[in-house]
Amino acid sequence: MKYSTTNWMAVALMIVGGFLDRTPRITLWCIAMAVIIAGTIGAGRHAWMIRPGHFAERHGLITIIALGELIVALGLPVVETLGDDGDLSGETLVALVAAGAYAALIWWSIFDRPLRALEHRHDLHDDPTERGRYARDVYTYAWLAIVAGIVLAAAGLEEIVLHPSEVPDTAFRWMFLGGTVLTMIGVGIAILRAFTKITFERTAGAAGLVALAALATSLEGLALVIAADLVIVVMLAVEHVRVEARYRNEVDPAAT
The missing domain is CATH 4.10.860 (DNA Excision Repair, Uvrb; Chain A)
Structure with missing residues (x-):
């Protein structure tokens, strides 16, 4: 207490x-x-009684709630257009699909490997004090960046999807892409704390998104979301191939 x-x-x-x-x-x-x-x-200076599985589950739920902000962002253009007795344009429909794919990719980037790996690493700590520090560093500091990034990106994405054929304002472009970068950085910090390893693919992906935000000043909203999706897909695909190859080598060294 x-x-x-x-x-x-x-x-x-x-x-x-x-x-x-x-x-x-x-x-x-x-x-x-x-x-x-x-x-x-x-x-962090004292021992804590922590169940790693419980911590991972609860923070996963917090992330799901944050992802709900993205889903709300997808619904706003539909509500606004249909509320004015209008029809959804082809560009709006494509933007909704691209934004939905973005939400799925953010989910994939957190829940596919990192969340389970972080829970497993947490469970390996026997010392209650170290368990507490791990929980603080990963699930408080790093997770704050993850959740804040998702919410920030959702706020920017909302405005972009509302006007997919227009060039987004600089603020909304940076909110969307900057929030995505913040989420990637948060995951990277958590992995660095847990495994003392730098996630090169995510670092490169974050750099690519920053470059996109800085250079895509004349890109329309729809194209911007699709470009962000492509950067994240490539990042996660390359990471998946690398991790799977390393796992196969560890299980069967003769395979190489």
Whole structure:
């Protein structure tokens, strides 16, 4: 219970900040974030009774909730168009398919391998203190980036899908692609913490998305979503081939 004190303090600061003007509100919310971070640092010095499977399952559900924001983003153009007694254009339909594929790819990038691997690695730690630190680093710090990235990307994707034939505003383009990069970075940080390995494919994919955001200033919304999908598909496919090849070599070294 003593480690919940910092959380309650942060909640109080956020509630008070909600009733203030912009500058003091942001100040109090930043202080609340600092209080929470200080609490997690202090909590990492002591032993914790943690069930790795439970932690992985719950944070997987949190990710599913965040992915729900993407699904909401897909429904808005449909509701807006049909609410005006209009018909969905071909471009809008294709944009919906591309955005749906994007949501599926983000799911794949987290749930196919990383989530299970992180749970398995967590289970290998016998020391309660180390288990607590692992849970903090992976499921608090790294997962914050993962979830924040998904929500940020959903906000940008919503506006892009609403106007697929128009060039998105710079802010929405960076929200969509920057949020995707943030999610990839979060997964990379979690894997680095768990296995002390850099995920080169995801690093390259993140770099590709940053380049796309910086250079695709005249690309229409539909083309932008499709381009992002292609970058993620290539990234995950290359990673899949590499991991499968390594697994086969470990199981049957004679295969090489």
